Amino acid sequence: MTEPQALLRVALPVPLPRLFDYRPPEGRPAGAGDIGRRVRVPFGSRELVGVVADAGPPEHADVELREALAWLDPAPLLDGELLASLRWLARYLHAPLGEVLATALPAALRRGEPVPETHAWAWRLTEAGATALPALRAGRPRALAELLAAGTLDEDGLDGRLPGWRAAARALAARGLAERIAVPASQLAPAPRPGPPPNPAQRAAIDAVAAAEGFQPFLLDGVTGSGKTEVYLQAIAGVLAEGRQALALVPEIGLTPQTLARFRERLGVPVHALHSGLNDAERARVWAAAWRGEARVIVGTRSAVFVPLPRAGLIVVDEEHDGSYKQQDGIRYHARDFALVRARALGVPAVLGSATPSLETLHNARAGRYATLRLPQRAGDARPPAVHVLDVRKRPLEAGLSAELLAGIGAALDAGGQALVFRNRRGYAPVLLCHDCGWSAQCTRCDAPMTVHAGGRRLQCHHCGHRQPAPPACPDCGSLALQPQGVGTERLEEHLARAFPAVPVVRIDRGSTRRRDGVERALRTLGEAPGILVGTQMLAKGHDLAGLSLVAVVGIDEGLFSADFRAPEKLAQLLIQVAGRAGRGARAGQVLLQTHHPGHPLLETLLQGGYHAFAEAELLQREAAGFPPFAHLALLRAEAAQAELPAAFLREASALLGEADPGGRVQRHGPLPAPMPRRAGFHRAQLLLSSAQRGPLHALLERALPALRASREARRVRWSLDIDPVDLY
Ligand code: ADP
Ligand code: ZN
Ligand code: ZN
Numbered sequence: 001m002t003e004p005q006a007l008l009r010v011a012l013p014v015p016l017p018r019l020f021d022y023r024p025p026e027g028r029p030a031g032a033g034d035i036g037r038r039v040r041v042p043f044g045s046r047e048l049v050g051v052v053a054d055a056g057p058p059e060h061a062d063v064e065l066r067e068a069l070a071w072l073d074p075a076p077l078l079d080g081e082l083l084a085s086l087r088w089l090a091r092y093l094h095a096p097l098g099e100v101l102a103t104a105l106p107a108a109l110r111r112g113e114p115v116p117e118t119h120a121w122a123w124r125l126t127e128a129g130a131t132a133l134p135a136l137r138a139g140r141p142r143a144l145a146e147l148l149a150a151g152t153l154d155e156d157g158l159d160g161r162l163p164g165w166r167a168a169a170r171a172l173a174a175r176g177l178a179e180r181i182a183v184p185a186s187q188l189a190p191a192p193r194p195g196p197p198p199n200p201a202q203r204a205a206i207d208a209v210a211a212a213e214g215f216q217p218f219l220l221d222g223v224t225g226s227g228k229t230e231v232y233l234q235a236i237a238g239v240l241a242e243g244r245q246a247l248a249l250v251p252e253i254g255l256t257p258q259t260l261a262r263f264r265e266r267l268g269v270p271v272h273a274l275h276s277g278l279n280d281a282e283r284a285r286v287w288a289a290a291w292r293g294e295a296r297v298i299v300g301t302r303s304a305v306f307v308p309l310p311r312a313g314l315i316v317v318d319e320e321h322d323g324s325y326k327q328q329d330g331i332r333y334h335a336r337d338f339a340l341v342r343a344r345a346l347g348v349p350a351v352l353g354s355a356t357p358s359l360e361t362l363h364n365a366r367a368g369r370y371a372t373l374r375l376p377q378r379a380g381d382a383r384p385p386a387v388h389v390l391d392v393r394k395r396p397l398e399a400g401l402s403a404e405l406l407a408g409i410g411a412a413l414d415a416g417g418q419a420l421v422f423r424n425r426r427g428y429a430p431v432l433l434c435h436d437c438g439w440s441a442q443c444t445r446c447d448a449p450m451t452v453h454a455g456g457r458r459l460q461c462h463h464c465g466h467r468q469p470a471p472p473a474c475p476d477c478g479s480l481a482l483q484p485q486g487v488g489t490e491r492l493e494e495h496l497a498r499a500f501p502a503v504p505v506v507r508i509d510r511g512s513t514r515r516r517d518g519v520e521r522a523l524r525t526l527g528e529a530p531g532i533l534v535g536t537q538m539l540a541k542g543h544d545l546a547g548l549s550l551v552a553v554v555g556i557d558e559g560l561f562s563a564d565f566r567a568p569e570k571l572a573q574l575l576i577q578v579a580g581r582a583g584r585g586a587r588a589g590q591v592l593l594q595t596h597h598p599g600h601p602l603l604e605t606l607l608q609g610g611y612h613a614f615a616e617a618e619l620l621q622r623e624a625a626g627f628p629p630f631a632h633l634a635l636l637r638a639e640a641a642q643a644e645l646p647a648a649f650l651r652e653a654s655a656l657l658g659e660a661d662p663g664g665r666v667q668r669h670g671p672l673p674a675p676m677p678r679r680a681g682f683h684r685a686q687l688l689l690s691s692a693q694r695g696p697l698h699a700l701l702e703r704a705l706p707a708l709r710a711s712r713e714a715r716r717v718r719w720s721l722d723i724d725p726v727d728l729y
Helices: 080-093 097-104 127-135 140-149 155-161 165-174 200-211 228-241 257-267 280-291 302-306 335-346 359-366 403-414 489-499 518-526 567-579 601-625 644-659 694-710
Strands: 007-011 020-022 038-043 046-056 120-125 178-183 216-222 245-249 271-274 297-300 312-317 349-354 371-375 386-391 418-422 431-434 451-453 458-460 467-469 482-485 505-508 531-535 548-553 590-595 632-640 667-679 682-691 718-723
Touching: 007 038, 007 097, 020 038, 046 097, 080 097, 080 335, 080 718, 097 302, 120 127, 120 140, 120 155, 127 140, 140 155, 140 165, 140 178, 155 165, 155 257, 165 178, 200 216, 200 228, 200 371, 216 228, 216 359, 228 245, 228 257, 228 312, 228 349, 228 371, 245 302, 245 335, 257 271, 257 297, 271 280, 280 297, 297 302, 302 335, 312 335, 335 349, 359 601, 386 601, 403 418, 403 531, 403 548, 403 590, 431 451, 489 505, 489 531, 505 518, 518 531, 548 567, 567 590, 567 601, 590 601, 632 644, 632 667, 632 694, 644 667, 644 682, 644 694, 682 694
Parallel strands: 216 349, 216 371, 245 297, 245 312, 271 297, 312 349, 386 590, 418 531, 418 548, 505 531, 548 590
Antiparallel strands: 007 020, 007 046, 038 046, 120 178, 431 482, 451 458, 458 467, 632 682, 632 718, 667 682
């Protein structure tokens, strides 16, 4: 027998928490230098792409191992800090390393495609185009040709200059008037434009970040419109001047063309954007540019936290409290928390910014783990909005709106301003009810009512997506008295358009604006003139609406009485963020808050003391109740088509966890039906684990999970483990 050859231990994207051994391809022995390279391997009857996580001698010399098929990278794709941080993440989430790595890599690289070239694309006029320009008809192609006549422009730059330029470029190219050319990314740096001179609070924040040595987390705690983005931009400029990279994470709906244009104009280097609107090739290209150290500034949503940063200088997390940072399926990481892990490993400062910091972050700041930087006032001349509560008990409401609120909107419009009516419920009405017998339209696959859409003609389940036409008569009693109950954004839009026929009414929610630039388009139709916006929390952030003088908030009362322990925090954040939309321009802002519970403690504290008074009170309650940030949670979820299986699995889990925790340091709550016990035809249950300390909880999971995975019950359900769950459903 020949000398046993060093093996590859490969992390594969399969739901088994282990590595898989292979003989290296091409007969060459494996070594430490192979760790982080992608290989194609046989797996059962399939082929998979994996990443070498370890190399070494075989544990059992006599086991016949399969040979890996091919190397996909000449050198490690993942190494250094990123690989180490991802290993940490896999341990922390108790998830298979292979699945974590697959989540971290862009889809094209996960499939085994080569690391793409990273030049940028630009457009220029051909000679024929220059000649033809004066004769072109007015329109987008002509507008584009005029822009290009002044010089070559890269595609990122065009995104900011001319909406809809892609179709125009195709039209010009088809006639041979313009052409697309590859250019090195570094050539395209526009000259940076200076921002406003920082005010003293901004100056202090910028200086503090610049003075940080190595890892240092900051909480940038600044009211809406206080100039937090200016602080990020200046801090990033400082990092760029040292030749280093910056990563800025923004919430899903915060990464608007407006935001990107601002970064691009101000920084004077190409800014790479990573968001869900990109195709696989574009995502891989940004990742590769970061990996090569060419991308100097990466601005992206949740998954951008996984970009390689070989020359890291700073990580920014804007709106750090935002729920979109938590991945809700698959590998359930929290991008803000992982950003901090990476900043520590990279030895760079991390700036978490918010007007409404999460209670976790406030707790960390108070404990001295984060340094707090405060921007207490709005920047420039903008003043904070005045908030008025409208008590609507016993008042008649039309489409959920009181006469005072309608009068307030009318006054704002008469004064030449714009009004935003906020209702966090899309659709026409939340319920379709039979007035004669009490029947209501329920989703057949979920324990939830169907939402009424299209003015009452259509029903849609917001949980599983199921759609059907609304029945013409009650299926139970045959009555024709079917009535939409309650008010969604569509109904508000209908009513406001009737009440204010002279001005445009624009609705913005996930139903009206599917496309990525949908919000911007909708806002453009509104323009600067008096008009009304109706929308959900899609409007709560990201867009600077200079003409907005009134924000009217309706239908928040259900949020005051939710069972979810995080509901008060989410509601307070939403109210402050929405209110912060008002009066960001020259006009003074006003907020009208319509409620049946004007004396509710949450509203009283929030209105009298602001978000921080609310947060103080809420932290005391969390401490008393033993909830995060004073406890650490893990949630086991299970679902199955048969009703009894999820609970059976969770009872087994509870028993195994109990045996492995003789000291009882971890509390088990449940198994209980999930807050929505049936969704998309699946019965759902959950088991909540909590512990005052993180250590015992993780140690217990480590001990008990192997037996749970191997259990008979585990094979009969779909189950998942959520570490630090945000939504307990
Ligand atoms: P935030 O990110 O806190 O909401 P921004 O950075 O977007 O705030 O600033 C809000 C507005 O105030 C923007 O229009 C910005 O250009 C302006 N602004 C920021 N800092 C200053 C400053 N120091 N002087 C004048 N205007 C400023
Ligand atoms: Zn009926
Ligand atoms: Zn449903």
